[in-house]
Amino acid sequence: MKVAVAASLTAGLLSLVGCDSGSDGEIGSARAAGPSVIAPGKPGEAAETLSAEEAAKQRKDDDSPNTADVAYARMMIAHHTQALEMTELVPQRAEASGVKRLAERIAAAQGPEIATMKGWLKTSGGKEAENDKPSDHDHAGTSGMPGMATEAQLKQLRAAKGKAFDQLFLKLMITHHEGALTMAADVKAQGNNIRIEEMADDVIAQQTAEINRMRDMV
16 A cells, blocks of 8 residues: 555656646747747848847848948949038138038048948949949939039039138038938938948938037038
8 A cells, every 4th residue: 555655656746747847848948939020021022020039140141232222322422522522612712710620520531431432332232233333323413312512502602702601611511411311311221231331320420410510600
């Protein structure tokens, strides 16, 4: 009788241990799985459900430039180039020392940025950059780039001097910078390349500060 009772108790304990082990395994598996993430698909593809770890890995691995990244680099080069053309007029035509210092800062920042974006197009633009001909943007003119000064406005700026130049320069450059912010925000929403996103972040931070400075000078 005692042997039977002992055997019964042993079987019961083993059963409980088995249940606990199974529960721990399920909990561990659930913890390992973690929360799921809905990842939007590429154009024409459906969204997919990924684990947090898979989503992080996919974001890290899939850094290939898309058309928005390449278009941003090409257009921002043209956008910055016009800003440099405007700052080149400052030394001989501006009156306020603040305007002169501002123009120097703009030139010092945007010249290297142009070189960086040209280098990115050459080394990282890939097939998107090869298929995107510069002439496509040349024929589009400035209509696709927000904030660009018209030729008539540039002609007026070249003819101005002193305080009149200072005020017109600040007015045009504020608009020009605001256009750059729009372009940077667009590529952050539509692009895929981390380096381009970093460039856009730099543009937003620097040109927002410069807009605030210029508004105080007007």
